[in-house]
Amino acid sequence: MENLDELRKEIDNIDREIxxxxxxxxxxxxxxxxxxxxxNLPIRDLKREGEIIRRKAREMGMDEEFVEEVYRILFSEAYRIQQ
Known part of the structure; x- marks a missing residue:
């Protein structure tokens, strides 16, 4: 069985990769x-955003609300970068 320090180090490594x-x-x-x-294309595509969120939640077997929250942060930063 792994100890807590090893598990935390693994989490730190995963966070770095993220x-x-x-x-x-x-x-x-x-x-x-x-x-x-x-x-001359618009920055936002709300239809695509919704499709991405639903598809990724299904693919990953994760809660759609959680996936949506993560993507809202990603989309917000993407729009800031693109302006």
């Missing part, structure tokens, strides 16, 4: 924003 992936995601979001500006 934030590295978020940085990578926001780098791509910036490129998406540049494309949208160049092609």
């Amino acid at each position: 934030f590295l992936l978020l940085k990578k995601r926001f780098d791509v979001v910036k490129k998406v924003g540049e494309y949208k500006k160049k092609n």
Whole structure:
């Protein structure tokens, strides 16, 4: 059985990976924003947002409200970056 320190270290490593992936995601979001500006496309797509949330909740077997809350934060930062 693992001890608490080992489990916490594992969580810390997972958190680091999450934030590295978020940085990578926001780098791509910036490129998406540049494309949208160049092609006069709106920043927000509410239909796509809803589809993403529902699909990801099903794929991951997670509570849809939790997934929606996480995505709201991600979408908010994406819009800030794209403006």
